[in-house]
Amino acid sequence: MNEADEREIRRTLASYTGLWVRHEMDAWGELFTEDSDFITHRGIWWTSRQENVAGHKDVPGSVLDQKENYSQEVVSIQGVTPEVALVHTAWDWPGHRLPGAETPEDRRGLITLVLVRQPTGAWLIRAAHNTRKNGLHDFAATDG
Known part of the structure; x- marks a missing residue:
């Protein structure tokens, strides 16, 4: 993975986060492959x-109103091939309140993404898996 590819991937994921927070889902969707x-x-x-x-x-309107509290950062970028990258991000959503919930909760999680380079040079997301950290497990445990 060269520096230019890593910069482009980081730019793509910064767009991903910004579009998601602003709930511009059609533009956000353009960061993904059709399949x-x-x-x-x-x-x-x-x-x-x-x-x-x-x-x-x-998404309920009450949740949309809270999106401004969401943040995400790239934790790692690894080249699998010159055209495929494995990326991990960590997200944080403090004060998240589900509709009808009495108290807000601080939410955190990880997203694993597979990005593929397009013929144009752009990197698009081919797969994403979002995992919410529930506070019961510290991701570093050795119990398998």
Whole structure:
């Protein structure tokens, strides 16, 4: 993985986060391949860009109002081949309140992404798996 590729991937993921926070889901969806897979933190598996975008558009207004508190940072970028990258990000959403919940909660998690270089040189997301950290496990445990 050369520095230019890493910069482009970081730029793509910065766009991903900004578009998600602003809930610009059609533009966010353009960062994914048409045949992309997305597994949500709840275990829902969408198998196309269209399903992914539609699923992410279906959000209660009270949750949309909280998106400004969401942040995400790239933790690692690894080249698998010159055209494929494995990326991990960590996200944080403090004060998240589900509709009807009495108290907010601080949410955190990890996303594993597979990005593929397009003929144009752009990197698009082919697969993403979002895992919510529930506070019961520190990701460093050795119990398998």
